[in-house]
Amino acid sequence: MPWLQITFTVEQGRAALFEAALENAGALAVTLGDAGDDPQLEPPPGAMPLWQAVRLVALFEDGCDVQRIADGLAPQSLTSPRIEIVADRPWERVWLDDFKPTRFGRRLWVCPQGQPAGSPDAIVVDLDPGLAFGTGHHPTTALCLEWLDGDDLVGKTVLDYGCGSGILAIAALKLGAARVIAVDHDPQAIEATLSNAAANTVTAGLSVCLPAELATVLTGPPVDVVIANILAGPLIELAPLLMERLRAGGDLVLSGVLEEQVPGVTAAYSACVEFTPVRVREGWALITGRKCATRHPCT
Numbered sequence: 028m029p030w031l032q033i034t035f036t037v038e039q040g041r042a043a044l045f046e047a048a049l050e051n052a053g054a055l056a057v058t059l060g061d062a063g064d065d066p067q068l069e070p071p072p073g074a075m076p077l078w079q080a081v082r083l084v085a086l087f088e089d090g091c092d093v094q095r096i097a098d099g100l101a102p103q104s105l106t107s108p109r110i111e112i113v114a115d116r117p118w119e120r121v122w123l124d125d126f127k128p129t130r131f132g133r134r135l136w137v138c139p140q141g142q143p144a145g146s147p148d149a150i151v152v153d154l155d156p157g158l159a160f161g162t163g164h165h166p167t168t169a170l171c172l173e174w175l176d177g178d179d180l181v182g183k184t185v186l187d188y189g190c191g192s193g194i195l196a197i198a199a200l201k202l203g204a205a206r207v208i209a210v211d212h213d214p215q216a217i218e219a220t221l222s223n224a225a226a227n228t229v230t231a232g233l234s235v236c237l238p239a240e241l242a243t244v245l246t247g248p249p250v251d252v253v254i255a256n257i258l259a260g261p262l263i264e265l266a267p268l269l270m271e272r273l274r275a276g277g278d279l280v281l282s283g284v285l286e287e288q289v290p291g292v293t294a295a296y297s298a299c300v301e302f303t304p305v306r307v308r309e310g311w312a313l314i315t316g317r318k319c320a321t322r323h324p325c326t
Contacts, residue, residue, distance in 0.1 A: 132176025193220030
């Protein structure tokens with residue numbers, strides 16, 4: 028099956044916004060590279076490059092309306108977007124050339140299946156990219172994984188809203204969570220999460236569902252941790268639902284938020300959450316806090 032590819036050239040300061048917009052439009056992968064002659068030798072995986080002009084190449088499924096996407100972003104691009112038809116290739120395996128075992132926090136490692144971690148006492152999530160992307164190398168996912176590694180999850184129930192590849196859900200189970208409910212609106216994400224959980228032998232503690240099925244799947248008491256690595260707009264809209272599902276004293280972990288979007292997201296939760304200091308990496312923020320029993324519910 029052929030694929031459709033759009034190439035943009037943008038100023039470095041707009042690269043993160045373009046990447047988020049392309050992913051939200053359905054891009055299967057977004058690659059960043061030097062659009063000029065300003066090489067960065069071996070940047071860390073997932074790091075935002077410091078090139079003055081950044082080339083973004085987004086890959087879409089055949090049949091996607093890429094012309095509409097290109098036209099919508101063209102005014103912010105330094106050059107006219109270029110649309111190409113790309114012959115089919117084993118993209119997941121090609122991408123693995125740049126996907127190496129990586130540590131998040133003190134003990135959590137994410138490794139391509141079959142590759143060893145760099146520590147004998149590592150807690151390992153074996154993960155290859157597949158139908159739903161999410162390997163930990165994007166700053167937002169990395170921040171969430173580091174938070175999970177630093178928290179005591181033993182015996183807790185976790186709601187992972189917007190599970191994607193299932194990386195956060197699987198990591199939580201590997202770190203001792205008793206149960207994780209993983210939710211995503213994309214059936215391919217549901218399939219990927221189940222497949223990756225089976226490869227990591229953590230299916231016993233995992234429930235995976237579409238948003239419409241959450242009320243049926245999560246029938247017990249509120250959860251101990253809610254983690255959602257999506258985008259600012261959905262996080263704001265989901266505030267009442269996520270807070271309803273989180274117990275008093277439970278932990279809220281939100282990411283997929285650009286630094287300048289933090290005030291808008293925190294405002295949606297401030298009536299019932301006491302926030303801790305925001306962590307920022309490469310322009311992306313991790314918002315964490317604890318639900319307070321004495322505050323009014325989010326509405």
